Amino acid sequence: MTNPEPAAPAAGRHDLLSLDQHGCAALAQALGCKPFHGRNLFKWMHKHGVDDFDAMTDLPKAFRARLTAEAEVARLPVSTEQPSADGTIKWLLELRDGQRVETVFIPEERRSTLCVSSQVGCALDCAFCATARQGFNRNLSAGEIIAQVRHAVQRIGRAPSNIVLMGMGEPLANFEAVVTATSVMRDDLAYMLSKYRVTLSTSGIVPNIYRLAEVSDIALAVSLHAPDNALRDELVPINRKYPLEELIPACRAYLRGDPRRRITWEYVMLDGVNDSIAHAKALIRLLEGTPSKVNLIPFNPFPGSGFDTSPPERVDAFRQRLLRAGLVATTRKTRGDEIAAACGQLVGRVQDRRRRPVAAVPAHP
Numbered sequence: 001m002t003n004p005e006p007a008a009p010a011a012g013r014h015d016l017l018s019l020d021q022h023g024c025a026a027l028a029q030a031l032g033c034k035p036f037h038g039r040n041l042f043k044w045m046h047k048h049g050v051d052d053f054d055a056m057t058d059l060p061k062a063f064r065a066r067l068t069a070e071a072e073v074a075r076l077p078v079s080t081e082q083p084s085a086d087g088t089i090k091w092l093l094e095l096r097d098g099q100r101v102e103t104v105f106i107p108e109e110r111r112s113t114l115c116v117s118s119q120v121g122c123a124l125d126c127a128f129c130a131t132a133r134q135g136f137n138r139n140l141s142a143g144e145i146i147a148q149v150r151h152a153v154q155r156i157g158r159a160p161s162n163i164v165l166m167g168m169g170e171p172l173a174n175f176e177a178v179v180t181a182t183s184v185m186r187d188d189l190a191y192m193l194s195k196y197r198v199t200l201s202t203s204g205i206v207p208n209i210y211r212l213a214e215v216s217d218i219a220l221a222v223s224l225h226a227p228d229n230a231l232r233d234e235l236v237p238i239n240r241k242y243p244l245e246e247l248i249p250a251c252r253a254y255l256r257g258d259p260r261r262r263i264t265w266e267y268v269m270l271d272g273v274n275d276s277i278a279h280a281k282a283l284i285r286l287l288e289g290t291p292s293k294v295n296l297i298p299f300n301p302f303p304g305s306g307f308d309t310s311p312p313e314r315v316d317a318f319r320q321r322l323l324r325a326g327l328v329a330t331t332r333k334t335r336g337d338e339i340a341a342a343c344g345q346l347v348g349r350v351q352d353r354r355r356r357p358v359a360a361v362p363a364h365p
């Protein structure tokens with residue numbers, strides 16, 4: 001049995017990366033210091049990337065001593081780093097309990113995107129997703145989500161211009177930790193990303209879309225993948241619980257009538273499954289009246305998936321049909337292809353290797 005909760009920090013220590021600015025201020029107070037000392041601690045950890053409390057020279061000595069004794073800034077050691085020829089880097093980072101998550105950095109001409117994970121594995125069982133094949137192990141803590149960002153910033157030498165919660169896991173099934181982590185991403189004392197540059201991608205957990213609207217205004221991407229309930233029930237099984245007639249109004253409500261905002265709809269193009277002109281027309285009807293951007297994603301194949309990638313001409317015809325109807329539609333470039341930089345593939349490979357029968361493992365490597 002696996003424990004669905006995050007691994008506890010070492011021996012009851014305060015897990016500092018799991019705290020947002022207010023959490024750090026409250027901790028400082030609880031340790032007998034002023035709230036601004038907590039905010040300075042927060043800034044040292046995130047803006048300056050410092051872990052060593054003794055190097056945080058403007059914190060009172062007594063506070064530093066308490067932090068050294070009772071707190072930690074938990075890094076995630078790198079299990080593997082895979083750079084790709086196009087500049088994409090994928091890391092498999094190791095958690096305290098030995099599980100691993102992936103984080104991907106994708107540089108582009110005028111921006112760079114960091115894709116972070118929110119859970120180890122995923123419970124949602126989308127038909128075409130490699131992460132789903134692992135099943136669900138546990139939620140990440142806010143600190144384990146932010147440690148992915150800190151790792152990338154330190155390794156790359158600068159903050160990414162965008163962060164997307166599109167790695168392993170369903171972010172809205174790990175609500176509290178994800179909300180705390182996104183507030184750290186946005187904080188001026190930390191990574192300073194605007195609300196338009198932090199994107200949460202969800203398969204459509206409707207009640208939590210409404211909950212998110214109450215506490216956050218980050219950008220929302222929704223994994224749609226089908227324009228009708230019958231097909232979406234098969235591809236994204238959470239649709240059986242929260243069908244399109246509930247999902248679409250929740251997404252519209254999330255935008256709160258702000259004309260600068262829109263929902264990004266992710267639509268993975270599966271050969272002969274959801275990629276016909278009839279599907280495009282149904283999609284146009286479905287999205288009518290909702291400020292939208294459609295992101296067509298070429299399916300990233302993996303062994304045993306049972307799906308094929310749509311031919312590029314079909315993806316293009318689909319996109320042209322959407323454009324003609326006045327929708328904003330883009331096709332996602334495949335990046336980091338040779339390192340399988342998307343969708344749980346590296347972890348899949350590592351785990352497959354572990355499942356090999358003992359006899360197949362060479363005795364003397």
Ligand code: SAH
Nearest residue numbers: 129166169170201202203223266299300343
């Ligand atoms: N659980 C969240 C976020 C993680 S998946 C969600 O469902 O949105 C990030 C995106 O990658 C989702 O749109 C997902 O449907 C898509 N995806 C998953 N497997 C894929 C594959 N093999 N090829 C292309 N896109 C895939």
